[in-house]
Amino acid sequence: MKRILRLPSLLRLTLVFFIAIAFQNCSQEKIKEKTDETLNITEYLRANSDYSMFLEILDMTNYASFMNTYGTYTVFIPTNEAVKQYLTDVGATSLSEIPLEDLQNIARLHILDQKVTTTSFTDGKIATPSLHGQYLITGASNKNGVSSVTVNKSASIVASNIELGNGVVHIIDKVLLVANKTLAQTIAENPNLSLFTEALKATGWFDELNKPLTKDENNVSSYLSVLAQTNEVFAEAGYTTLDQLKARYSHLNNPMDKKDSLNLFISYRILPGLQYLADIAVSPALVTKAPLEVISAKLSKDTILLNDDIFNGILEKGVAIDRAVSDVTASNGVLHFVEGNFAIKKRLPAPxxxxxxxxxxxxxxxxxxxxxxxxxxxxxxxxxxxxxxxxxxxxxxxxxxxxxxxxxxxxxxxxxxxxxxxxxxxxxxxxxxxxxxxxxxxxxxxxxxxxxxxxxxxxxxxxxxxxxxxxxxxxxxxxxxxxxxxxxxxxxxxxxxxxxxxxxxxxxxxxxxxxxxxxxxxxxxxxxxxxxxxxxxxxxxxxxxxxxxxxxxxxxxxxxxxxxxxxxxxxx
Known part of the structure; x- marks a missing residue:
């Protein structure tokens, strides 16, 4: 020590400096690597064991890393119990038994590439489609006096608007399923639409509604929307058999002919494009597959009315869409149900x-x-x-x-x-x-x-x-x-x-x-x-x-x- 004190002052200062550097290098340096401690979606899933099975789906489909990146996403996360119920429904004991393509479809259906909170939900489709391309439908339900928000009319949201670093998540009690049946298949499997199905087949429109989704040279999808009538609606109008429909509408006795009245009757109920109730409610006129014919639409309180118009000062009462059962997504379009029989109307120019x-x-x-x-x-x-x-x-x-x-x-x-x-x-x-x-x-x-x-x-x-x-x-x-x-x-x-x-x-x-x-x-x-x-x-x-x-x-x-x-x- 005495020898050190005898050293020149400049040399003593230099020695103290290097000793300090040595001590600093020996201590563990703590650097804050993030400016925001909020978890990203994948990190949130890893930190919550209740959602480990959905995380497993994301890991198996490589979406886990995708949901850990910067962005503004919305994810509907099914609980472990929901995923277990899905496995039971499909007859599987583990996710490894599910085809990878099915898991990819499930993952994409639960993710939206935009931040959407429940304040933006309406009684109908969410404006932003899922990554799968299909839209999700939200609504309200009341079970045992408890109100909840539903998704695709099957899952209930049990926790909502959880803000994370790259978006927002909502917790649901069921796995959302991709609509993989065509409009024709969806209609045919409904026993209440048996007469409508017969009319579709008699006019050739069943085959059109059974075609897979395609895109034309302008990248426009071949989606169709159908306004279906149940057997009850037909019966109230006096029709219970296909022969009765033919006798009333088939003026050429050839329903396959596009100019035949029965063919026009059906084509008038088929709309080009993907027309959910949210779209119909803001569309004053709907183009149909009947040449040059349209259906007027308007929202009266919470009811969507079709062909409910005033001409020459006289109200022509229209028919309502049954909102509770409509907005049924199919692989190539969407299905709605109307509450009454309606026919083509001669339209005058309207503003x-x-x-x-x-x-x-x-x-x-x-x-x-x-x-x-x-x-x-x-x-x-x-x-x-x-x-x-x-x-x-x-x-x-x-x-x-x-x-x-x-x-x-x-x-x-x-x-x-x-x-x-x-x-x-x-x-x-x-x-x-x-x-x-x-x-x-x-x-x-x-x-x-x-x-x-x-x-x-x-x-x-x-x-x-x-x-x-x-x-x-x-x-x-x-x-x-x-x-x-x-x-x-x-x-x-x-x-x-x-x-x-x-x-x-x-x-x-x-x-x-x-x-x-x-x-x-x-x-x-x-x-x-x-x-x-x-x-x-x-x-x-x-x-x-x-x-x-x-x-x-x-x-x-x-x-x-x-x-x-x-x-x-x-x-x-």
């Missing part, structure tokens, strides 16, 4: 009010779409293609549209709050050098002549004229996005404005919005059509569009108006 925000690309934004409060969400070009397409590059950040909604209570003078529903479609940099063309699939429009009105929020600079095309045909008038509602500042009568191709479409009225008549069209087929907006100006800015009206030419073009900031209609 269609299409909000530009009512598109699949926005509807899947379940946390903000048409929810209270302000909201804004971009949709990139890479996510387009269901109801809307536009030009640009998927790698270009400017190639996007946005859902833009004003908060409740915002002054009507604000451009968005003055629009119907207080929301607009925003096109970012709407210009010929970035995004020049944007095309929309319209709702079903019944064949006839219509005037086309387009409403938008004014932009005082940069943006210019916009051409409008219907099914590829240019309409005679363009929209000038510089023009606002100040066209009526001199108290111009509305009839005079209408004659000039303008109107005050919303009430209360805001001079920040405008409505332009772009032309008259002749709709030759009852179907969905394509409406295209084309920018004619290079100085890009955000363009805001509210809605497009297709009004029959003989209809009042000024009323009903649209509730600014709300969803209602205002009649004269």
């Amino acid at each position: 269609v009010y299409f909000e530009f925000t009512d598109i699949a690309e926005f509807r899947r934004l379940t946390s903000i779409w048409r929810k209270p409060g302000a909201a804004f969400q971009d949709v990139p070009l890479s996510e387009a293609g269901i109801d809307v397409t536009w030009d640009g590059k998927t790698t270009d950040g400017a190639s996007r549209i946005s859902y833009n909604k004003a908060a409740n209570g915002t002054a009507i003078t604000n451009g968005v709050a003055g629009c119907w529903g207080a929301d607009v479609l925003e096109i970012y940099r709407f210009r010929d050098a970035t995004c020049q063309n944007i095309a929309f699939k319209t709702p079903v429009i019944i064949k006839g002549k219509y005037k086309v009105w387009i409403s938008y929020r004014q932009k005082a600079s940069k943006l210019g004229n916009v051409k409008v095309f219907f099914d590829g045909v240019e309409l005679p008038r363009q929209i000038n996005l510089h023009e606002g509602g100040n066209t009526d500042t001199a108290g111009t009568p509305e009839t005079v404005l209408e004659s000039q191709g303008y109107k005050r479409y919303a009430q209360p009225w805001s001079n920040r919005v405008n409505c332009r008549l772009v032309g008259t069209i002749d709709v030759t087929t009852t179907a969905r059509h394509t409406l295209t907006l084309q920018s004619q100006f290079n100085a890009g800015d955000s363009a805001w569009f509210d809605l497009v009206e297709f009004r029959p030419v003989e209809m009042n073009q000024l009323y009903p108006k649209f509730q600014a900031g709300g969803s209602g209609l205002i009649y004269q």
Whole structure:
């Protein structure tokens, strides 16, 4: 020690430094490797022995590592008791006896690639499909005075909204099963649909409903939706045998003929596409497999009514869909049950009010779409293609549209709050050098002549004229996005404005919005059509569009108006 003290001071300091380093290296260094201690979904399963059998399914199918990555997932986790019951139901003693493909299907059916809490559940399908591609159906049940949320009408949620690092999980008491039977098989195995099954076979539609799911050259799936009638419904209408149906409807005595009335009777109950009750409830008209024929639909309280319409001031009572037993998923579509017999109706042109925000690309934004409060969400070009397409590059950040909604209570003078529903479609940099063309699939429009009105929020600079095309045909008038509602500042009568191709479409009225008549069209087929907006100006800015009206030419073009900031209609 004395020798050390005799060393020069600089050398003593150096020696102390190296001794400290040595002691530090000998001690265990503790480094926090995570900034968030919340468990991921796989970690949560490993920490809870009650769900070890579902974890085993994920391990066997390699989904365990997938569910341990960053993301925003929703997983419906069956308990061990639920998995044991599944094994008993299929006659197996362990998961190793189940084919790997079946386990993969089960795993994918229980996982959604989006965070969905129970506050987003409705009495119907969850907006986001499972990784398997099939939708899950939620509802409410009451057993022994205890209410619970059900999934696919079989499993009950016993614990919900468990927030984890990469999503949310819900605990269920049954394993969800993949629908692997076709619509034809699903219908045929139901004894209450025996007469409907006979009619399907007699008209050739049974074979169509028995085809496996395919996709066409445009990647559109061959899903179908069926509105089935039970034997009881047929009996109430006076039909108990196939011969009676033939005698009443088969005017060509050849049900296989597509023009035969019995064939049309059946094809009128078959809808193209995957139409769950949640979709039907918001669809004013449903396209059917009967050529040029549609079914009107509307929601009355909690009942969906078909062909319940007022024509010439007279109410034509429709039939209700039996919601309790409908929404039956099949491998190639979905099955519903109607509570009454109904026939094809001759349809007259009817108004269609299409909000530009009512598109699949926005509807899947379940946390903000048409929810209270302000909201804004971009949709990139890479996510387009269901109801809307536009030009640009998927790698270009400017190639996007946005859902833009004003908060409740915002002054009507604000451009968005003055629009119907207080929301607009925003096109970012709407210009010929970035995004020049944007095309929309319209709702079903019944064949006839219509005037086309387009409403938008004014932009005082940069943006210019916009051409409008219907099914590829240019309409005679363009929209000038510089023009606002100040066209009526001199108290111009509305009839005079209408004659000039303008109107005050919303009430209360805001001079920040405008409505332009772009032309008259002749709709030759009852179907969905394509409406295209084309920018004619290079100085890009955000363009805001509210809605497009297709009004029959003989209809009042000024009323009903649209509730600014709300969803209602205002009649004269």
